[in-house]
Amino acid sequence: MYPMISFMKMAMNANFEARCCSSGWFEGTCHVFPVRVYYEDTDAAGIVYYANYLKLAERARTEMMRCLGTEHQSLIGEAGIAFVVRSCNAEYLQPARLDEELLVRTQIRELRGASMRMSQNVVRQEMDGAETKLVDLAIRLACMNGDLKPARLPGSVRKLLGGLAEER
Amino acid sequence: MYPMISFMKMAMNANFEARCCSSGWFEGTCHVFPVRVYYEDTDAAGIVYYANYLKLAERARTEMMRCLGTEHQSLIGEAGIAFVVRSCNAEYLQPARLDEELLVRTQIRELRGASMRMSQNVVRQEMDGAETKLVDLAIRLACMNGDLKPARLPGSVRKLLGGLAEER
């Protein structure tokens, strides 16, 4: 009976998930977040506007945190901190186009006292299952308090992120 | 055994869905699309910027079409047409904030030879299950050919949308 019940639960949970916004999933320590290209993302050249990949990347970072159980509003409200982008290096390899479904892969590279480094890739899954890398991002985030002064990463956040940063 | 198998299928499908971008679902003739509020959507007043609801609404219209089996690119490529917004009336009732999950409800109101009218609501589901209506949109879309001249709705699109427009 047990497997049946767990299947029912899985089905219900999965179904519930499909009726919410996806927060993505983890493959090992890498968070994966699906995003769709809409008209708003494109420009008159027919491709995704270069600044808009940074929006997709920020959605993915937010959802990685949500997968781990925390949100911007609770970070601000409970810990009094927020993350601010300090630097962002973007390599644009291939363009994305209207209607395409992309994946944003996010990996924590280094966790420091008051900052962290992530690498993020925006990829497109091709019909044959292969992946084409479109944009390569290296992001440095600083932890700030309410006055936009540097602040130490709270222990709770460090614990959440620690496991992801250790490997590789 | 049969229910078990169907549950497994359901679980697998639902799971598959959760690993893609959600295209939303139908409740009767009303399409429902979940959207999350990210930093990019908000402004210095701490609420979603008024123009950005129009982006959310356009995502929802696109996903309604995708649920029905068609996409912008195939409409352009196969039927040589695209939809252009002719008018948009927005009533802003309550503000949305960072991290909130919203629903966009889309209902086709009228289907004409070369245009259609939709009503769209952006709502927030409260903890108690009640819904708060945030924005009320009335949209008129015109069907255009590649030269941005009015064009008749292709029969295939009319068939897809016809069932949704009849009721109510």
Place this chain on the structure above:
Amino acid sequence: MYPMISFMKMAMNANFEARCCSSGWFEGTCHVFPVRVYYEDTDAAGIVYYANYLKLAERARTEMMRCLGTEHQSLIGEAGIAFVVRSCNAEYLQPARLDEELLVRTQIRELRGASMRMSQNVVRQEMDGAETKLVDLAIRLACMNGDLKPARLPGSVRKLLGGLAEER
């Protein structure tokens, strides 16, 4: 000699203006604000994305206030109020394209205790001097306090805007 000096002043002022962001100018009670179409404003259909006209309109409303001597930050800081869009009705008549220079014309239609109505047009000046109307906007703005509750228009703002609302 006097005209010469006033010309010099005019030249210097005008020159100074050209080295700042333009806040536009008044033609009678109508505020006129020039805006340029950049890649960020367009979409894959090769035209300005429908939501982005609302951004241009908001820039124009902000610059009308600045022309009158007030700014968002000082309204918030000194009067404790901000304007929030309550409704926005947009008619899209003709598309704008990359590189075009547009004008946003803003006219106050009605000034009430805690709200006001404006009409705004986005137009393109053609080579022959004629104007093509692209988008027609009717906007209702509510005055809100820091808690996003309705608030009366401060006397100082009412005085600034009063002259413009007096029909013509």
Place this chain on the structure above:
Amino acid sequence: MYPMISFMKMAMNANFEARCCSSGWFEGTCHVFPVRVYYEDTDAAGIVYYANYLKLAERARTEMMRCLGTEHQSLIGEAGIAFVVRSCNAEYLQPARLDEELLVRTQIRELRGASMRMSQNVVRQEMDGAETKLVDLAIRLACMNGDLKPARLPGSVRKLLGGLAEER
């Protein structure tokens, strides 16, 4: 009489400029472009959203080209080419806020056969005349033909940009 006439012309030209969108100006080989921060540029943290500086930078690059006498549409129409961002490295030093007037400084660093490198700074002029550097951008642009394949910089564009790249 001559200086008087030239002053009148200056006044009229400057005045004309103030009634158009500013395309900025050159200080030596550095192009300077003023931009204003509007609600659309900010986010719920009360500061300019990190992706939006890339929009400001692109406006500045476009206006530098316009100052030199060329536009996107004519590059596409006459030379069959467009510039695409290949990489963008952004260092975020200080935040910008609502209502602030910023300057984007653009300098061509290297002109190659089918690409160029620019550095761009977003700065704020303080009351005392000093400048605070907010964002530091290093941009690599590739010249592409209509099929998004690499193309050589047309001779006309090379001539326009050559003088700016040589110095320093």
